[in-house]
Amino acid sequence: MIPAGRPTVAVIGAGIAGLAAAWELARASPGAGAPPPEVHVFERDLRPGGVLRSAPFGGRTLDLAADGFTSRRPEAVTLCEELGIGDELVPAAATGGSVLARGRLRPLPAGLVSGVPTRWWPLARSGVLGPLESLRVARDLVVPHPGARQVTGDRSVGEIVAGRLGRPVVERLVDPVLGDRHAGGVDSLSAAAVEPVLIAASHQPGSLMHRVGRTRRARECTGTPVVRAPGSWSLTGGTARLVDRLVERLRAGGVAIHTGTAVEALVRDGHPATGGGSQGGLRWRLVLAGPDGVGTGEGTFTADAVVCALPATATATLLAVHAPMAAGLLSTVAYASVSTVTVSVPVSALRRPLSGAGFTVPQATTIDGRPALITGCSYLARRWPHLAVAGTELLRISVGRAGDHRPAVLDDDELAAAAFAQCAQVLSLTGPPSLAMVTRWDRTCPQYQVGHLVRVAKVDEVVAAVGGLAVAGAATRGADIPACIGSGREAGRRVRRSLAAGGSRVR
């Protein structure tokens, strides 16, 4: 049994998922009876936050990765409210965007759900598809479709959409919108994991477009109530402010955050493999090391329960002995690398004003006779008024997707020059940027391949059977900020339930 007094929980990884787990663990839960555990967070980097970080750029503080989060899922907005920074929430000022299709930027048609059209007329009018391609889509409205009731389980987004609406819709809308969001190709992305509305709609008879629209609206009406208007939100100090505030409140609440401290191995004292005893009462020993991954003599730390909020490969390494099947499943999660080139451009270099929040580029596009290197561009100062500086535009150009290795062989100057040249061509910019910054995100975007949710459910089941252990983070049930907060908090709740039950199984 867990020793009397406050149990100790170690959270490994101080990205937003790990910090959210620590928040859930450390707060007094009304009616729980037991005091909250003592919580220690271990982070390899010298600063907490994982991919959520900011840096100065041209007199502003700029988010380097995520610059906003959706309010369609409530977790991020709710956490901001709990942290007392709800009044700092700001909605995106510019919405909508364009796609580079059929030779020029064209506004994305109204009514898209993850790039899937739900209304024919706005699609036909947008010019994203040619007349015959639009007519092919119209078949979805008139040709009776029995629904894919016989097909059970998961399928790729691309397969579902291509089968009903045709390849051009996949290539010019769904892949540039949804594939780009996940830095992957929709022909391998799991519909169940990245847009479950599609799976539900494909199983029903009738028009896929209408079903997707109706299913989305029905889910919005019956799902968890959102606390802010649906859309993208950030904080006046930037999205990374959420991390700063969370760390401040965690530390004030007695949570210890050990930065520059990687966890190299997990040892279960008394584990059957090492001659142990029964599951209840076993404790975890964390083998600690410095940020370079080699031992620095910092030693070990003992905890009653552990939350792993790490990239899948790192969790797999730690679980290899204790839950080999879970480790094997996690190690199959592939990761894509992406880069961003952020530029400040004088307004005088724009031949025409920017419209919307940005543009996206289909994979097969050529720009100036060359295959597109860029995947899209976000007009940062248009989206977030707190980033606006008179006389300049701030553009974030995205590069890289699963399977695209071209950015890796370019140095930062080459990458910035190549990406800016293509962006300048698309936007007809007439001059160079006044400032540029390249940020590389190596292996940071998990790829949810078909069957992902089944594998994650198995991981949870196997991990629960180990006892005193939970897994969270972007590799599990959603990679956006709200989903990571949700998975972190759920892992925290599981561990607390396990501790209350005597420390054996995490359910």
Ligand SMILES: Cc1cc2nc3c(=O)[nH]c(=O)nc-3n(C[C@H](O)[C@H](O)[C@H](O)COP(=O)(O)OP(=O)(O)OC[C@H]3O[C@@H](n4cnc5c(N)ncnc54)[C@H](O)[C@@H]3O)c2cc1C
């Ligand atoms: C470029 C980019 C743009 C994005 N834009 C958006 C956006 O606009 N909106 C949105 O909602 N989401 C966005 N995302 C996704 C979202 O930001 C991430 O999925 C999420 O922040 C990941 O959080 P995490 O805690 O799961 O993982 P991470 O942030 O990766 O945290 C894991 C932590 O574990 C640490 N670690 C690893 N190994 C060890 C070890 N052995 N011991 C101790 N610590 C270890 C790492 O150092 C890291 O800090 C974006 C992601 C990227 C890469």
